[in-house]
Amino acid sequence: MELLHNLAVGFGVALTPANLLFALGGALIGTLIGVLPGIGPIATIAMLLPLTFHLEPTSGLIMLAGIFYGAQYGGSTTAILVNLPGETSSVVTCIDGHQMARQGRAGAALAVAALASFFAGCVATMLIATFAPPLTKVGQSFGAPEYFSLMVLGLIAAVVLAHGSVIKAIAMIVLGLLLGLVGTDGNTGGTRFTFGIIELTDGIDIATLAIGIFGLGEIITNLTQPPETRALIAKKITRLWPTREDFHRAWPAVLRGTALGSVLGVLPGGGATLSAFAAYALEKRSSKHPSQFGRGAVEGVAGPESANNAGAQTSFIPMLTLGIPGNAVMALMIGALTIHGIQPGPQIMSERPGMFWGMIASMWIGNLMLVIINLPLIGMWVQLLKVPYRFLYLAILLFCGIGVYTVSNSAAAVLLAAFFGVLGYVFTRLECEPAPMILGFVLGPLMEENLRRAMRISSGDPAIFVERPISLGLLIAALALCVLVALPAIRSKREEAFQE
Amino acid sequence: MSVGGVQNDFPHPFWRMLARRDVLAGLLFIGVAVLGLWLSRDYPIGTALRMGTGYVPRLLCWLLLGLGAVVLVQGLREAQDARPLSSSDVSALRDLIFVTASLVIFGLSIERLGLIISILLLIGVGAVAARGLRPFETIAAAVVLIILSWGIFILGLGLTIPVWPEW
Numbered sequence: 001m002e003l004l005h006n007l008a009v010g011f012g013v014a015l016t017p018a019n020l021l022f023a024l025g026g027a028l029i030g031t032l033i034g035v036l037p038g039i040g041p042i043a044t045i046a047m048l049l050p051l052t053f054h055l056e057p058t059s060g061l062i063m064l065a066g067i068f069y070g071a072q073y074g075g076s077t078t079a080i081l082v083n084l085p086g087e088t089s090s091v092v093t094c095i096d097g098h099q100m101a102r103q104g105r106a107g108a109a110l111a112v113a114a115l116a117s118f119f120a121g122c123v124a125t126m127l128i129a130t131f132a133p134p135l136t137k138v139g140q141s142f143g144a145p146e147y148f149s150l151m152v153l154g155l156i157a158a159v160v161l162a163h164g165s166v167i168k169a170i171a172m173i174v175l176g177l178l179l180g181l182v183g184t185d186g187n188t189g190g191t192r193f194t195f196g197i198i199e200l201t202d203g204i205d206i207a208t209l210a211i212g213i214f215g216l217g218e219i220i221t222n223l224t225q226p227p228e229t230r231a232l233i234a235k236k237i238t239r240l241w242p243t244r245e246d247f248h249r250a251w252p253a254v255l256r257g258t259a260l261g262s263v264l265g266v267l268p269g270g271g272a273t274l275s276a277f278a279a280y281a282l283e284k285r286s287s288k289h290p291s292q293f294g295r296g297a298v299e300g301v302a303g304p305e306s307a308n309n310a311g312a313q314t315s316f317i318p319m320l321t322l323g324i325p326g327n328a329v330m331a332l333m334i335g336a337l338t339i340h341g342i343q344p345g346p347q348i349m350s351e352r353p354g355m356f357w358g359m360i361a362s363m364w365i366g367n368l369m370l371v372i373i374n375l376p377l378i379g380m381w382v383q384l385l386k387v388p389y390r391f392l393y394l395a396i397l398l399f400c401g402i403g404v405y406t407v408s409n410s411a412a413a414v415l416l417a418a419f420f421g422v423l424g425y426v427f428t429r430l431e432c433e434p435a436p437m438i439l440g441f442v443l444g445p446l447m448e449e450n451l452r453r454a455m456r457i458s459s460g461d462p463a464i465f466v467e468r469p470i471s472l473g474l475l476i477a478a479l480a481l482c483v484l485v486a487l488p489a490i491r492s493k494r495e496e497a498f499q500e
Numbered sequence: 501m502s503v504g505g506v507q508n509d510f511p512h513p514f515w516r517m518l519a520r521r522d523v524l525a526g527l528l529f530i531g532v533a534v535l536g537l538w539l540s541r542d543y544p545i546g547t548a549l550r551m552g553t554g555y556v557p558r559l560l561c562w563l564l565l566g567l568g569a570v571v572l573v574q575g576l577r578e579a580q581d582a583r584p585l586s587s588s589d590v591s592a593l594r595d596l597i598f599v600t601a602s603l604v605i606f607g608l609s610i611e612r613l614g615l616i617i618s619i620l621l622l623i624g625v626g627a628v629a630a631r632g633l634r635p636f637e638t639i640a641a642a643v644v645l646i647i648l649s650w651g652i653f654i655l656g657l658g659l660t661i662p663v664w665p666e667w
Binding site: 051054165167168170171174175177178181185187188190191192193195216219220223224388390391393394395397398399400401402404405406409411412413414415417418421422425426429430431432448451452455456459460461462 | 528529556563604626630638661
């Protein structure tokens with residue numbers, strides 16, 4: 001009954017009026033950015049990171065988490081109504097969701113999406129609550145060599161499961177690791193790569209880097225693209241409740257999607273987008289009527305929608321229990337923790353049970369809020385789609401600027417963010433994914449620290465990494481992933497999978 | 501930034517080859533690695549047991565150098581002009597410059613000229629990059645955003661940002 005006790009602690013924290021408000025606020029902001037194309041959850045969380053500096057750490061995390069899963073809900077709304085995915089994770093929802101809307105069944109599609117997401121959210125929350133404590137125990141038994149190898153595996157897996165060139169992604173990780181080292185070396189006191197700039201001796205702030213690379217980079221990329229045409233389904237949404245047949249066909253898909261999303265979310269590099277794509281492929285293959293897919297099959301909405309929400313939530317598991325981010329959003333969450341001086345890792349659960357369980361409980365509450373507030377508010381969200389990007393752009397630009405400035409009240413940080421903005425744009429143009437860089441940036445100092453500790457344990461013998469069985473196993477897994485991707489047959493399969 | 505000198509139709513095959521994404525990315529990685537190695541030339545390396553300040557950075561720089569070389573070679577061996585940069589990459593330069601400039605000006609002005617004037621400067625410069633923004637709309641956006649940021653950051657969060665210029 002430890003689980004019940006823990007959840008009781010969590011709900012005690014999450015149900016305080018302030019935290020309820022932050023969960024609601026996060027969920028609403030998340031939905032908003034999910035609805036608005038052209039600004040994603042990573043950029044938003046990056047922009048709001050400085051704000052959480054002024055909040056209680058628990059409240060800040062609750063809000064950031066709300067933004068993340070709220071975005072999954074919002075993204076599906078525009079996917080169904082406008083055929084525009086608000087988020088990459090709802091790209092597949094467009095296929096059948098929008099077809100349903102064109103057949104006059106927009107209400108049913110929206111309701112199925114919301115209910116599927118809610119169900120998946122509930123299951124994923126329970127999974128986190130169940131599996132976090134044992135995983136934390138595993139994490140606590142790890143020594144420095146095991147941790148180092150685990151981070152290597154996490155970073156490699158993150159790029160293998162992501163799309164694009166693996167070599168480039170690994171190079172981006174190394175670049176991130178290097179950026180993470182900028183500043184004062186905690187062990188020797190020497191400064192590194194500071195160019196003699198005083199502001200850099202404390203290192204680069206994650207908010208500055210993320211706002212520059214994701215926020216500004218996204219702005220510039222969006223501005224340079226031709227304006228998109230938004231064909232709104234003007235018809236009034238009359239019938240919101242799905243038919244009995246819809247339910248009958250949707251619920252097995254929801255179960256499959258939730259299971260698939262929960263598993264893929266835990267993997268490094270997984271999370272919402274991968275889960276949604278995989279779930280759609282699974283539904284199409286396992287369906288008795290595959291020809292209906294692309295013509296408004298309700299399974300094509302229910303499966304991916306439950307999977308993306310499950311994946312979004314279970315991706316918290318490695319971050320909360322091991323302190324290892326699986327995707328860029330989780331890296332920013334770790335950044336939010338470190339802003340408050342909280343060292344991410346397995347000790348969080350025992351040292352700050354209120355924060356840990358409060359955040360998990362708030363995820364369930366947030367999911368419930370999303371179902372309740374979103375279905376009635378759909379009309380309002382659709383109206384927001386009519387806001388032209390040129391207005392949004394000015395607001396985003398300004399919030400990036402003020403956000404960066406307020407982190408450390410430093411004008412130099414704003415200039416640094418501008419520099420990273422240019423860099424982020426260059427990376428996008430050169431097809432170098434910036435997400436692995438953020439992972440590397442967050443893990444850089446941790447990896448160096450664990451490498452140093454491991455070397456001290458072994459008196460400077462690098463063989464320690466292969467002599468310890470767990471560490472060896474993790475490294476072999478990382479190597480196996482690299483080899484797998486390099487094999488031509490699998491490489492073409494992988495490209496195929498991302499094409500779909 | 502080598503994107504600047506690139507144009508749509510390159511007369512010389514050397515420039516055509518250089519304009520490939522992977523070639524540029526490889527050069528970028530190599531450049532950063534070489535810069536890192538040069539900067540860390542005086543950092544004490546130490547031994548594996550007692551790592552100095554420069555041990556891990558230099559290790560990473562060599563790794564990046566190797567990876568950059570692989571990317572570069574891949575780019576050079578790619579089928580002729582498979583994915584070159586296009587002319588739209590160059591026209592994007594204008595937006596890039598104005599967005600960056602607006603933020604730089606904001607950063608330089610916020611401490612001396614205060615929140616309100618620096619917001620006006622940011623919007624004034626940034627609006628150039630937003631296509632189709634009418635003067636009236638820009639003014640309206642500026643007013644709304646000034647009120648909004650004052651409400652959130654000064655009133656709501658109580659941050660100590662100067663609002664007006666300090667004489």
